[in-house]
Amino acid sequence: MINQLSWKVGGQQGEGIESTGEIFAIALNRLGYYLYGYRHFSSRIKGGHTNNKIRVSTTPLNAISDDLDILVAFDQETIDVNVHELREGGIVVADAKFNPTIPEGTKATLYAVPFTEIANELGTSLMKNMVAVGASSAILGLSPEGYRPVVEGIFKKKGMSVVEKNMEAIKAGAEFFKKEAADQIGDFYLAEADGKKRMFLIGNDAIAMGAVAAGCRFMPAYPITPASEIMEYLIKKLPEFGGTVIQTEDEIAACTMAIGANYAGVRTLTASAGPGLSLMAEALGLSGITETPLVVVNTQRGGPSTGLPTKQEQSDLMAMLYSTHGDIPKVVMCPSTVEEAFYDTVEAFNIAEEYQCPVILVTDLALSLGKQTVEPLDYSKVEIRRGKLDLAAELPERVDGEYYKRYEVTEDGVSPRVIPGMKNGIHHVTGVEHDQTGKPSESPENRVAQMDKRLRKLNDLHLKYDTPVYSNAPHEEADLLIVGINSTRGTINEAMPRLEADGIKVNHAQIRLLHPFPTEELQPLMDKAKKVVVVENNGTAQLANIIKMNVGGTKIESLLKYDGNPFLPSDIHTQCKELV
Template sequence: MTNEFTWKVGGAQGEGIDSTGEILATVLTRMGYYIFAYRHFMSLVKGGHTNYKIRASTTDPVYYHGDDLDMLVAFDQTTISENEDELIEGGIILHDAKFQAQTNRQGLQVCSVPLLDMAKELGNPIIKNMVAAGASAYVLDIDPSNFYEQIEQQFAKKGQELIDLNKTAFNKGYDYIKENYPDVRKPAPQATRPGSGYLLMNGNEAIGLGAVLNGCRILAAYPITPATEILYWVLANLPKYGGKVLQAEDEIAACIMAIGANYAGVRSMTSTSGPGLSLMMEALGMSGISETPLVIVDVMRGGPSTGLPTKTEQSDVNEALYGSHGETPRIVITPTSIPDCFYQIGRAFNLAEEFQVPVIVCTDLLIGMNKMSFQDLDLSTVDITRKNLVSQEQLDALEKGAFKRYSLDTESGISVRSIPGQKNGRYCALTNEHEETGLEIEDVPMRNAQMEKRFRKLNAMEQHINDWGYEYKGSETPDVLIVGMGSTQAQICEAIKQMDGQSVGHLQYRCLMPFPKDTQKYFQAAKKIYVVDNNFTGQLTGLISRELGFHDKLTPLLKYDGNPFTIREILAAVKG
């Protein structure tokens, strides 16, 4: 018996697939399992295939849903056809008896269960998801009392009648398997840690929580998959802290609202995905030239255009690095996990205010919309540092109208800023090129001086990033170096664990601009280098080439079908 197991339920969208998975994910977390829950779905309200996969471990946090599958619950034949390749030898298929299951695999255990018929007998066809949960509980040898507790809490506000109905549906599924397939078992390994005190959340929720606790009081956004959950979470929680959520008419307006609120002294942000980030490009330049802090969260999805709205990809990197007309210094952060989303959004607010630049936090659908359980977040890391604000005492010491918001007399390129309402702190914050007080200019010396001033910030930024901008593990002189950014960290780590006996290094980037040039030593020392790039053109590979060189050493591993990398794909490329 191993220390983990995997389970998946699938069917047509609108059949309650997510709720089935959510029930089991919550129960397992409360029982003391570490879980990662992955949702695969199409951009349709109803119809089309969807599935929900859970990987549970008794010993360590799980950051990826896994390549293999122990048990598959199928509401339709499509679920079997599209997912049976993941099943291990001896794996279990539990399918609705409404269809005759067909499989191309040998050595599987197939159980036919009248999920829909039992639900209809209870008067509600959709409750087949609870019947499926009961059937799964018997196969996994999970005590039904764990589900009863969840059912009571989930439906407490809807009355005892609905609670009893769900318990009855659960028991029907449990008893049917027990009576008809008593020997079909895949006992889950026993969880030993206490289930209380552990969080179950996705990256979007972690972003929202981190933003609120780090002083964000305005979120301006327009709904877009897969970033909409940030808007929903913050809408439900920010008003408790005196904040406001503004649903704008489009992403252009949302970004400008966030800039305006930051200009007024309120920590503010906007959230979006690739198409929305494209619309924000002119406003990003506005933030840059006016030196107004701005935090943008881009939950990346498959592109271009509408592309694959419900699939994952890392193809907005070049847009985040170089987007907008003209040249604008900015910071680009790529969190490496769901908990890391919490920590990096706090860092983003501090950096945006310290350097007075746009900070773009690029997550993706893999960590944005999928959940994992983990220990409580370290709230001691919350540090609301509001730097480079001019004090009223400093303004009082100046002659009237003498405040130089864009002073050139600064080695770092950062000038102190005032907040509207401060006496003698008034300045022009227009988007034209300007002189030190903000008045519009076109003369060459001042234009050059202001551009140079703004880009001096990059030098100051670079002093920060070596402590947090990347992680390196492994041999200092590896035969093989595997490089990734953001969410690919989990699969790379697991692939390396299966490369026992080999000299391997793992470099994972968390900051792409400014680029951590200190990492050059790892490329210099490695014999072979593989770059895991979840896009078509190898955007991380190209960035490394531009910043560090080593063109002849870099082998990109590309994937752009909307699905995250698997461990097997990384191993096959590296070993092949």
């Protein structure tokens, strides 16, 4: 019996690879196992190598594994591309149709299973993925019947005969492997899971669920990888709550439409990736100067331009902070787990309304599309705060025809806010500089007063923000402080015990609020470390440079990866050892 293993299925995009991984993982999730999945796919609809790597454990985990125990291959390319990950003693289960081979010297065993042939005998080659799932269940010592609830959930609408055919395919795959590979049975049997019910979500789904819980009722957006799942989820769910989703002609329209809806009092978000964020830059400035709440989700991917649209990167950091022209208050939030993505989305709406400014919720592809086990969400933690917007306000009568002071200069920098149609609430709204009633003004004194007011809005945000920096800091004096952002959190945490075993004292800080930067929270952690290593998926050390600008950094070293793949625990372990 083993407590964890890593399983991967691969083949050509469009031939059911994703559904194979989904069925395999969902069944294990329902049995109570913890899972962490990462999908590698091509930036095209059909064709090109794709794979889904899923780590299974009886205990919580938050990173993909360095190596691989089981590789399920639907073509030779899958073996050629992924065989290097197989650990000694691992196995390859491949479709016999393409006469699979493994490189000479590979310390793994190949088993050819006729996925396609068995599926054809049962009626259609489309069921070859179910045969592969069955073979996998035999390797792990799981009953094929454990997949029945998943198969019924997917195929019941097509009739029970379709359900039974797919179950036959799973059972046939399991039986064939048991007969042909009896020598392997037992080596990969998983210890029994606890059977508890947990969620199994990608970050995008958690963001969409958080938006619904926060009271979001409108989403204008343009589809783009890796953000589209947020839109797809809300297309199905928002109508149930009286809301709607509109697919716009581009990201410029999406962002300006979101500003308009928020101006009308409707909680609204839009979501995109790097190219879309670039198009939204001017609209972010409009949100800032009109002091209209706005929530934008940016799911980072490989850039620049179209770049690597389906690969991991964290190279939008500077763009989110500095691409908007002029000076405006802006908040950039960085969840580092799927669970945080849910709660942070709720908080993004609260902050946007409390401070009347744009809020960017940033993820990366590994967090947006990586699927993780999540404990049941606690909806009692959801709090809706709308700041100085009072929908029941009895506004005073206008004096001498003066308009409502929507942009009143206040001590905390946040002005009173009304929505269109409120009696005595009439005021100008314009993207040019304006006075307290919104009337355009080029007065130097007014300009300074309005600028100062807007810029002091966020002075106290770091005091109210729950966790601007996540820290795992067991040492008062550390040899090394590892700093990361977004999805690197779990990988860093997994690398830490390995470094500790090498005699290196390690602390960990994960940036959760990128702007305004949490200097006061990060400074003490950096002060008590001999060296600081900043781990990030880009080629120009953007996070490290932001830290240097806000905290200083004579002892900062960068650990960079920008080949389109996420960090592995071994990457961090090996390279940090070299830096100490």
